Amino acid sequence: MAKKKSTTATADRVNKRIRSRDKETLTKIVKLADHVATSAFKGRDINIAIPTRTRSNTIWNRKRGILQMGDAKATRELFNLNQAKQFMQTMLHSNSIKELIEAEKTLSLRGMFYKGLHTIQGTRDEKTFTSQDESDAILEDLEVSLGALREELHVYAKKRGTMVGNITIIDSGDEIDCRRMGSGGYAVPSITEPDVIQFKKCEADFVLHVEKDTVWGRFNEDRFWEKHNCILTEGSGQPPRGVRRLLRRLNEELGLPIYCLLDCDPWGHYIYSVIKQGSISLAFESERLAIPDAKFIGIRAKDYEECKLSDDVQIALSDTDRKRANEILNYPWFRDNKAWKKEINHMLSNGFKMEVESLITKDISYVTEEYVPTRLKKKDWLD
Amino acid sequence: MASVVKSSPTTKKRETAESMAARQKEIAVSEFFAKNRHLLGFDNPRKALLTTVKEAVDNSLDACEEAGILPNVTVIIEDLQPDRPATAKQSRYRVTVIDNGPGIVRKQVENVFGRLLFGSKFHRLKMSRGQQGIGISAAGMYGLITTGKPMVIHTRPNAKKPAHHIELAMNTKTNRAEVTVDEETEDFPPRRFKTINTGTRDPGFLNPEDYITGTSVSIELVGRYQKGRGSVDEFLELTAIANPHARITFVPPSRVSADEDEDGPLGDAQKDATPAQALTQEAAHTPAPGAEAPNDIDPTITTIEKDGVIFFPRGTDQLPPETREIQPHPKGIEFGILLQMLKDYEAHNKTGTLYNFLQERFSRVSSSKAAEFCRGIGVHTRTKCSDITPQQAEKLFKLFEEAKLPNPPTDCLAPIGIRQLQAGLLKGVKAEFYAAETREPAVYRGRPFLVEAAIAYGGELPADQPARVIRFANRVPLLFQQSACSSFKACTETSWRNYNLSQPRGSLPVGPLVIMIHLASVWVPFTSESKEAIADYDEIRKEMKLALMVCGRKLGTYLRKRQKMKREAARRDVFERYIGEIAKAINAINGTDAVKLYDALLAEARKRTAIADAELDEEGRMVKKDEHEDLKDDESVVLVESRAAHLQEAAGDTSAEPEAPSNGDLVKLSSRSRKPKRKAKRDRDVE
Incomplete structure (x- = not known):
């Protein structure tokens, strides 16, 4: 009984905080609309400033070890042929978000696409949005230009990613014991902010994050997290914001080290980079998503010889792979890291890439019983 | 052509010259x-x-x-x-x-x-x-x-x-x-x-x-x-x-x-x-x-x-101007013909002098020129034709080639005329743009000729097919052997791409285009007796190309202008389309008066595109007094605006039911009237 009461109290407190945050967001949206209206009545240029989310506007903060967004802003003008439609879409979504906040409801990205979708008045069949991609991009624009997070806009992405391990959490008031999640694991929601998820009890010593659910399944079946007292997560490729935020919080709030087990290819390397330093397109979120001391334990280019893998596991590097690898080599946060430079060059000189699954050729549970424990023991990882 | 000698095929028994001769006879x-x-x-x-x-x-x-x-x-x-x-x-x-x-x-x-x-x-x-x-x-x-x-x-x-x-x-x-x-x-x-x-x-x-x-x-x-x-x-x-x-x-x-496919003088009929x-x-x-x-x-x-x-029906009561018969031009004959002409003249007039012969039997040979020719071959002006030696004749022929002579007279040619060409095309082809050109007479092989061309573009012509070429020689339509005809070659050699048309390499331009070419000459060089195609003389093809280029330039001007209008219309339209949505969204967010905001935005949009209207065009001239206006003043161009349907569509009035085109109204392009007409409709949309 007492427990329940306390959760309700927490929820109330959280709700209060949300309301104050929502108010802030609302003010920002109204300010945006006022700006447009005033410009129109005063005959000024009608535009909104949107921070640019490109490589050129991404700053590598060496000291903090994260990527940050620069100050460059692009103006989105109504009276510009290429921007007029986007301008209109921005206004439509601003209005949708206002409605969502007022109704205290949330919508998925897909939902937002449908919320804004209608035939433009006065045209035969021109739609406000032609695809969800258009809508998604506008929402990201709004996030950065309003300086509000997606969840603050009452919008969430499709959930992706799984967790299991020695931890008990509270998700929207429900207590979840991640030790008892069966074979499927706990599906990480897209919003993992403290007002949604609280950590109740954690015994784990570290977190092992793997690239995809097939590998995760191997570890879960072998009860790796039980034997090694850890938390096991997976992000289905490039981890979504929910997983990254959760990892960050596990690292920051509970002090757990994060170890990543990813493929030995440019995409695996970049996933690690995103987890560690943040991504270019979400540089403005690095502050709360990046985990500068995340470690990369494999697969390594040297593993082909070290683990005596057979020729069959080699996947030849394509031209795109080589191009991407060289691009990554040139990112400042890789360029200054000698070990990583060596790693990528090693892969390039190997001429092939390897997936985590390649270790299965040694033995079905080689990766859980031999590979990861050894690496952890030897502290053999890349930082 | 009058007598064709037939040689018999070899048979088993060898022929002798005599036995063959027995069968050799004239053929009618x-x-x-x-x-x-x-x-x-x-x-x-x-x-x-x-x-x-x-x-x-x-x-x-x-x-x-x-x-x-x-x-x-x-x-x-x-x-x-x-x-x-x-x-x-x-x-x-x-x-x-x-x-x-x-x-x-x-x-x-x-x-x-x-x-x-x-x-x-x-x-x-x-x-x-x-x-x-x-x-x-x-x-x-x-x-x-x-x-x-x-x-x-x-x-x-x-x-x-x-x-x-x-x-x-x-x-x-x-x-x-x-x-x-x-x-x-x-x-x-x-x-x-x-x-x-x-x-x-x-x-x-x-x-x-x-x-x-x-x-x-x-x-x-x-x-x-x-x-x-x-x-x-x-x-x-x-x-x-x-x-x-x-x-x-x-x-x-x-x-x-009944339709039959195999009967095809035209492969693509x-x-x-x-x-x-x-x-x-x-x-x-x-x-x-x-x-x-x-x-x-x-x-x-x-x-x-x-x-x-x-x-x-008859379109005009005026007969084409009467054409004169002319004498051959010295530059247009061959040596054998010269000899024959000398002989004919001799037969006709025993005592005729070379001096007179030159003046009477050739065009553009004046008395002084004739005297010059006589001196040139070293004979007297009173020397009779019968006394001219073959060597002298040959020298005379050479002099002809070198001599500077005016071109043959051109009153022997009667062009159809720009107006009539247009009338003909207007009657037969439903297009939106018509241009015609009559070239000055020119000369091939000493024979004067004149080329006229007209083009019709757009309207209801099929847009995805090669242009249709209508050919005339001395006012007679040529219906067959198009690709063997000089006019066809002139069409394919003209760079229609310069005039904003697409043209596959070495073929006719593709688009809603009809090309009409007329060759008028005292002697049309046909490729065969059935008179289906004009022989490919460089001089003729060149004139045809020049005529087509004049028409093409006018079309290019029109199309460029049209494209520009389209672009501007699209521009304004894009803004106007979205303004209503924006006004409504802002109204919902902060309660700004939607109608007032809409009007403010619309005024601003108008102002912006008005500035764009006055900007310089691609060639750096002010658009205000533009090429289009020049076209209006050009009597060789006719525009039928109602058929330029795609233009109106491009003007972006997507909400409006397409205006019923008033049939066939010929307008010498009445200014840009279509631009500001959408306001009323827009206003209704925003409550």
Whole structure:
């Protein structure tokens, strides 16, 4: 009984905080609309400033070890042929978000696409949005230009990613014991902010994050997290914001080290980079998503010889792979890291890439019983 | 051409020169052409029917013009086997062509209709349709060969005397006519034709008052009547375009032959049939009353089809200017011809001097020039032609080549004229843009010629097909062998891409385009006796290209302007489209008055695009007084705005139901009126 009461109290407190945050967001949206209206009545240029989310506007903060967004802003003008439609879409979504906040409801990205979708008045069949991609991009624009997070806009992405391990959490008031999640694991929601998820009890010593659910399944079946007292997560490729935020919080709030087990290819390397330093397109979120001391334990280019893998596991590097690898080599946060430079060059000189699954050729549970424990023991990882 | 020597094939027994000589004999030209009738355009039944009509109509028009009579020509095709099975590929037809020309005197009838290579037009240099004196006799010969029926001729050279009724058959062995019927009759034009169908019973049809003098020729032949490309219908339609002074009446046969693919002088006839069909069908459109038209041209004159009679009315009462016959130009002859001319002159005038010969038998040789030539070859001005040695003649020929002489006179050429070309195209082609150009006369091989070109673009023409080329030589439509024709080459060699049209390498431009080319000359160099294609002389092709380029430039200007208007319209439209949405969204967010905001935004949008309107165009000129205005002042250009439908659509008024195009209103482009008209509608949208 007492427990329940306390959760309700927490929820109330959280709700209060949300309301104050929502108010802030609302003010920002109204300010945006006022700006447009005033410009129109005063005959000024009608535009909104949107921070640019490109490589050129991404700053590598060496000291903090994260990527940050620069100050460059692009103006989105109504009276510009290429921007007029986007301008209109921005206004439509601003209005949708206002409605969502007022109704205290949330919508998925897909939902937002449908919320804004209608035939433009006065045209035969021109739609406000032609695809969800258009809508998604506008929402990201709004996030950065309003300086509000997606969840603050009452919008969430499709959930992706799984967790299991020695931890008990509270998700929207429900207590979840991640030790008892069966074979499927706990599906990480897209919003993992403290007002949604609280950590109740954690015994784990570290977190092992793997690239995809097939590998995760191997570890879960072998009860790796039980034997090694850890938390096991997976992000289905490039981890979504929910997983990254959760990892960050596990690292920051509970002090757990994060170890990543990813493929030995440019995409695996970049996933690690995103987890560690943040991504270019979400540089403005690095502050709360990046985990500068995340470690990369494999697969390594040297593993082909070290683990005596057979020729069959080699996947030849394509031209795109080589191009991407060289691009990554040139990112400042890789360029200054000698070990990583060596790693990528090693892969390039190997001429092939390897997936985590390649270790299965040694033995079905080689990766859980031999590979990861050894690496952890030897502290053999890349930082 | 008159004598062709035949060598016999080798047989088992060796021939001697004597035995071969026994079989070597002269061949009558008629025999030669009877065997080689494809040379004259009688390759297949369909073409034979067309060629017969064509030769007769050409003769009629030539005769009328020479006599200074406004031509009335009636073409009647009777189907003599109307009950034939549907599968029959061909039928027997009787083609009759009646004109109101000067008629033919009795004693010449046999020669004109019963002999090949007999005519008034071969030996002179004068612009006319017929040239060789083969056509009508060959048609008669073809009829005789296929049906055994003689030609029936009615001719009345004198209005006060009875007409002659003559029936004759050509003896191909001798190239002479054999007359079977020869009588006098008052029955002209023959009353028999008045009873063919309801249309022909009309008192206006073959009204004797319109045919005071004239000739009627009937030929029975095996042929095939079909519509579409290369048909009699198309020929007459195009003839009407190029001869607006002629009134042509056509009574088609009651039945059209079943479609056959294999009969194809035009490989792509099937494919190309659409535009031709469109041409004949759409010709009957009636423009709205009160439409403004270019001067002198009555746009209400259109083809009328009623009760089985197709009537191409007269567009103008002015005969083409009378053309003069000219003497050859010294630069246009060959050495052999010079010798022959000298001989002819000698025979004609025993004591004629070279000095006189040069002045009389050549054009552009003045007395001083003639004296100069005489001095040049070292003879006296009183030296007789008979005393000129072959060496001197050769030297004279060389002097001709080197001499500086004015170009041959050009009053021997009668262009159709820009206005008439446009009238013809306006009548037959539903486009939005028309431009025409008449070039100054030029010279090939010493013969003057003149090129005219016209183009029609857009409107209802098919947009995804190669341009259609309509060719004329001395006002006669050329329907076959397009790709062998100089005009076709000129079309493909012109860079249409410069004028904003797409053009695959080495082919015709693709787009809603009709190209019309007319070559007028005292001697049109055809590639064959059937007169289907113009030989490819560099000088001719160059002139054609220049004419096309003039038209093309105007089209390019129009298209560029149109594109610009489209772009600007699209620009303004984009803004206006989104403004309503924005106003509504902002109203929902902060309660700003949506209507006021909408008006403010709209005003701003107008202001912005107005600035854009006044900006400089691609060539750096102010758009305000622009090229389009120049086009308006250009009388060689006609624009039909209502047919520029895509323009209006591009102007972006997607909400409006398309305005019903007021039919055929000819506008010399009335400014940019379409721009500011959408406000009212917009205002309703925002509550």
